[in-house]
Amino acid sequence: MRLDTDPYLERYAARVQGMSASEIRALFSVASRPEIVSFAGGMPNTASLDMEAVEAVAAALVREEGALALQYGGGQGRPELRELLVDIMRHEGVPAHADDLVVTVGGQQALELIAKCFVDPGDIVIAEGPTYVGGIGALSSHQADVRHVPMDDDGMRVDLLEEMLARLAGEGRRPKYVYTVPNHQNPAGVSLSVERRHRLAELAEVHDLLILEDNPYGLLDFDGRTWPSLRELVPERVIYVGTMSKTFAPGVRTGWVAAPPPVRDKLVLLREAADLCPANLTQMLVERWLTTQPWQEQVKRFRSVYHERAEVMLRALEAEMPAGVEWTVPSGGFYVWLTVPAGIDTSDLLAKAINHRVAYVPGRGFYGDGSGGDKMRLCFSYPPVERIHEGIVRLGELLHAELELVQAVYGDDIPDMRRRGPDEPGTQLGG
């Protein structure tokens, strides 16, 4: 199976490159060609789903409850589904009650509704740097002032968050919330250490912080480990977002948010204004998937599919990358976050890469402040195993050639390509 276009690359390219729609289309008429290996789209490997089981579930649903499945539903989402989502959260030790949940159109709608609920133009929201591009999108559409806290291999540098909070307090300012993807973060591929989770929870108490905990990848640890959730540590200070997109399928567009009752009520009203209600059809499909199929076995299968792909990518990177290139080593999720040596700008390099039949997402898409020019995100979840190696070989060739060019042009006086935009401390991750 092949997608006609790669929607992820499309929207990232629009952010990163400032390209026009027609330029993007031209790029994609090229990038979607089968000869190109795309590490761009953060797409689950839906081909690994037990499709016969999905077919049986869909057919039985329409046959047995069609009139209800095809009708309008309530804005909060079906109580039956919310009970099942609470069970999923319990698998990671995340406490919640079905009443606290609002079913959303993927995790993305949750991020958007929360931004709409809390953010007025100019309000500060703190996020990891880099962070999920859709999180930036939701915040930008409400004109938030996004401040990034650098990351390292143990996730967000909570010590630097503490400094930032002190600095803001000195200016008489407070963030509306701290947005974090603590598990197998997109795009950095790292997780927040247990120590830092506890410290973040303490900071939330001390600074009266609201935390937005976004957890799409928590069940996709390669070894099946789980981490203590922030909601577990300081439940009353955390709004939690989950999704079925990575443990089942993004095509059902089913996510959820768990929030304290006053926030939950506001989110239901905003969601009704936004699109009335989640689709009964897809909600009920998820319910039947969770109640009639061995969904945990499917999650294990996904884990093993992604683990294998990650190993292949990491081995290829070791073998193919020129000196000076660095990358994170994921223990779950979909992503490797790669840093190129000085002199290379990953946004500028993308067209050449596609010409060399390999695609990635340039790092700038994951920052609200123009930094990340020396980074790229490589997604290993989607391409077939044999193509992952080939793609990394191509990327290695490209970077070798590009570094020779940089050396020839600049010698030892290499310009700093990492940032376009306001002058702020850059990310420390991988570089």
Place this chain on the structure above:
Amino acid sequence: MRLDTDPYLERYAARVQGMSASEIRALFSVASRPEIVSFAGGMPNTASLDMEAVEAVAAALVREEGALALQYGGGQGRPELRELLVDIMRHEGVPAHADDLVVTVGGQQALELIAKCFVDPGDIVIAEGPTYVGGIGALSSHQADVRHVPMDDDGMRVDLLEEMLARLAGEGRRPKYVYTVPNHQNPAGVSLSVERRHRLAELAEVHDLLILEDNPYGLLDFDGRTWPSLRELVPERVIYVGTMSKTFAPGVRTGWVAAPPPVRDKLVLLREAADLCPANLTQMLVERWLTTQPWQEQVKRFRSVYHERAEVMLRALEAEMPAGVEWTVPSGGFYVWLTVPAGIDTSDLLAKAINHRVAYVPGRGFYGDGSGGDKMRLCFSYPPVERIHEGIVRLGELLHAELELVQAVYGDDIPDMRRRGPDEPGTQLGG
């Protein structure tokens, strides 16, 4: 088939009554009882769908294209679906190109994204009075100043719109757009006359107006007639919203907006921030429905189902209503809009009505300015035929009793119950 709750009544009740969530739940634990005839929810009769055909379509989709159907898609919606939606528009003579379309989560998301695109707090948007409650919801969530133009049996009083525009121009103000549901309007059940459509198009030219044409019910004229669309008359001034909710099923949450390219591009960006993309699964289900099934025959079946129900309701109203009660006579769509005599407040009456085993939506939900206290919306699309008569009998008994009470309490000095809120000219429709 019976719904567990009536989501429409729920959200209208919240708007109209200012009730708390727990009060609403208590009301609905009563209102959802099978002995109550609900004319409240604006729900299509999904039980009239050919469910075997839907089942076959859903099963074949997962079997043949499951991996794609369960994957992420592009923010604008699938090109294949957009081509088919253009065909549907052509059935009503509405011109469009697939490139101009953005697929949305029902028509509601289109209304929300358009409001987000155009409305800053305090901006004026003109709408019919009464108007679709979800339209008010989308506008209110962006703090629009909604101004209502009264209606009569020929739809919006375009002469009064002209006066309003002149008045606003005198104040140096312009509306961001005019929101209209020209065909079988929700809740008024009337359509904009051909003459007024042409006059509205002229006004749009003269006053440089943008029109938001929302057309959920255009194909549900009982006699299969269509009306000239505003997009046909002044294409460059009209943003058009359509939906599959009434011609197929709301459960697929598939609507669309047709807009000029600069607006379309903005809407795609906003939609990606809102929820990334429409569900491939439901989009592809709609595509297969439209290409492999006789969807126009299904629309004819819906028309005849709704026509029969409308006739039953209108006959029952003639027989059962006390003198002084008036109502509109729909030629399509789902709704009858009813006006009660002075002294009765339909918001206050709702609890008594539910106690008398009949439910409706109080008129105030359809105005942004507190008017409509003497109105109610009766939806005939959903209840079984035999129950429609019974429900109107109960409503007649209730209104007879209530009018006797009013007469006994007030005599000839009956207070005006129509309005709660700012003092503005009330609707003329039905009164």
